Amino acid sequence: MAENVGQTNRPVADLPSWPEQKIRGHKLEGHRYTSKDFAEQEWSHVWTKVWLLLGAENEMPNPGDWQQEEVGRESILMVRQDDGAIKAYYNVCQHRGQRLVSEEKGHARRFICPYHSWAWTRDGQLDFVQDADDFPQGTPCGKLTLKEVRCETFAGFVWINMNPDCVTLKEYLGPVWDDWSVYRIDQWKRYVAKTTVAPCNWKVVMDNFNESYHVNTVHKPKGANVEKLRIHSGVDTSYKTTRFDMADEGHGRMIMLGGYAGPATDKDGAIGEPLADILRDWDLDPEDYRGRGEDTREALQQARRRLGPGRGYAYFNELNDSQLTDAYHYTLFPNFAVSLWVDGFHFLRARPHPTDPEQCIFDNFWYAPDPDGVTEPVRTTAGLVERGTEIEHEVFSLGEKSMGLTIDQDLTIFPGQQRAMSSSGYQGSYLAGQESRVSRLHELIDDFIEESR
Ligand code: FES
Ligand SMILES: [Fe+2]
Numbered sequence: 179m180a181e182n183v184g185q186t187n188r189p190v191a192d193l194p195s196w197p198e199q200k201i202r203g204h205k206l207e208g209h210r211y212t213s214k215d216f217a218e219q220e221w222s223h224v225w226t227k228v229w230l231l232l233g234a235e236n237e238m239p240n241p242g243d244w245q246q247e248e249v250g251r252e253s254i255l256m257v258r259q260d261d262g263a264i265k266a267y268y269n270v271c272q273h274r275g276q277r278l279v280s281e282e283k284g285h286a287r288r289f290i291c292p293y294h295s296w297a298w299t300r301d302g303q304l305d306f307v308q309d310a311d312d313f314p315q316g317t318p319c320g321k322l323t324l325k326e327v328r329c330e331t332f333a334g335f336v337w338i339n340m341n342p343d344c345v346t347l348k349e350y351l352g353p354v355w356d357d358w359s360v361y362r363i364d365q366w367k368r369y370v371a372k373t374t375v376a377p378c379n380w381k382v383v384m385d386n387f388n389e390s391y392h393v394n395t396v397h398k399p400k401g402a403n404v405e406k407l408r409i410h411s412g413v414d415t416s417y418k419t420t421r422f423d424m425a426d427e428g429h430g431r432m433i434m435l436g437g438y439a440g441p442a443t444d445k446d447g448a449i450g451e452p453l454a455d456i457l458r459d460w461d462l463d464p465e466d467y468r469g470r471g472e473d474t475r476e477a478l479q480q481a482r483r484r485l486g487p488g489r490g491y492a493y494f495n496e497l498n499d500s501q502l503t504d505a506y507h508y509t510l511f512p513n514f515a516v517s518l519w520v521d522g523f524h525f526l527r528a529r530p531h532p533t534d535p536e537q538c539i540f541d542n543f544w545y546a547p548d549p550d551g552v553t554e555p556v557r558t559t560a561g562l563v564e565r566g567t568e569i570e571h572e573v574f575s576l577g578e579k580s581m582g583l584t585i586d587q588d589l590t591i592f593p594g595q596q597r598a599m600s601s602s603g604y605q606g607s608y609l610a611g612q613e614s615r616v617s618r619l620h621e622l623i624d625d626f627i628e629e630s631r
Contacts, residue, residue: 196425234368246280353427
């Protein structure tokens with residue numbers, strides 16, 4: 179068992195600051211969410227130029243294991259090589275363009291095209307064609323290869339970039355790289371995987387995860403008063419106590435104080451769920467905090483600091499006190515948002531629809547560490563999940579199943595906003611300071627489009 183040697187005591191303010199960013203603050207007009215022309219510009223100048231988080235390394239542990247994910251009109255095939263590295267290719271046969279695989283994942287010695295059986299090795303070489311002597315220009319074997327896409331791995335994920343001249347992933351991620359490295363997310367396991375097609379542009383989704391201004395309205399528990407809601411679910415969502423950062427590389431970080439009782443206390447001051455349960459998990463008696471819910475944050479930090487490493491959470495030693503309780507929301511440009519908790523990685527991603535700017539593919543996953551000996555269920559956005567459960571990736575139409583309570587609440591908003599984007603009555607946005615990261619997302623998109631001109 180790891181020893182608790184860290185005993186670090188670094189408050190939020192000690193985290194290195196990200197540079198100040200100037201927000202130009204232009205109006206976000208409806209056409210950005212509806213126009214095919216604008217979507218086409220985003221495709222050519224953003225999606226095909228940036229690093230995108232696609233597969234997960236532990237979905238393909240052995241040589242020949244592969245995974246396929248779509249981004250807009252493209253499908254990317256990621257394959258574990260014999261030497262353990264991962265390569266990514268466009269999922270396209272070089273004979274007459276058939277997609278090589280249509281499933282989400284699998285294992286292959288070679289990829290045999292379903293149209294005329296051309297066979298491609300795991301490392302993208304063509305090593306068999308039917309009737310090889312029938313090619314007047316000579317056999318394509320040894321000549322043709324699958325078209326490779328830049329690919330790197332970080333935090334257990336496979337990242338790809340369709341721009342062969344791109345910067346490295348580490349450069350692209352900037353300060354996010356260091357922030358995430360200490361958690362050893364690569365060893366975490368997926369406990370929720372839900373995907374649906376949302377009837378809105380991908381930016382409707384990402385705008386939403388770039389601000390917490392909507393929380394008091396959209397995620398308001400029944401009967402709660404709005405003041406109290408600031409500390410709903412054990413997190414203080416008020417912009418006044420939230421720390422906002424924006425990196426030069428275009429990514430955002432928003433830190434909300436966690437371990438808060440607030441409205442999760444009843445009128446007698448008893449700590450409500452889920453906070454009470456979290457306290458119990460860490461050998462704290464919620465009764466001891468009756469009437470002084472504001473003390474739970476520090477108590478939880480101390481308990482995790484003291485007990486965490488011995489329970490298999492060795493990385494707690496690398497975290498500052500704030501990271502032991504607070505919600506670290508990251509938005510990675512352009513399409514990935516994660517709430518990183520001390521023991522959970524809430525993965526939210528919006529991918530553009532292949533043809534329709536008014537739809538997108540929306541993923542909601544949850545990853546959690548799985549230390550030996552820990553038996554408590556994993557607390558996820560979609561409820562408690564028994565540890566060790568092998569979960570299926572659920573892909574469904576919107577409304578057919580729940581994505582998890584909070585996300586379902588967000589999803590009730592998206593269709594109405596999307597419809598309003600094509601209204602002549604919408605005159606463009608009017609944003610609050612705490613929505614700066616929404617502006618920044620759009621300004622970066624414009625910069626990518628502009629730079630290409
Ligand atoms: S298109 Fe792949 S073998 Fe013909
Ligand atoms: Fe929300």
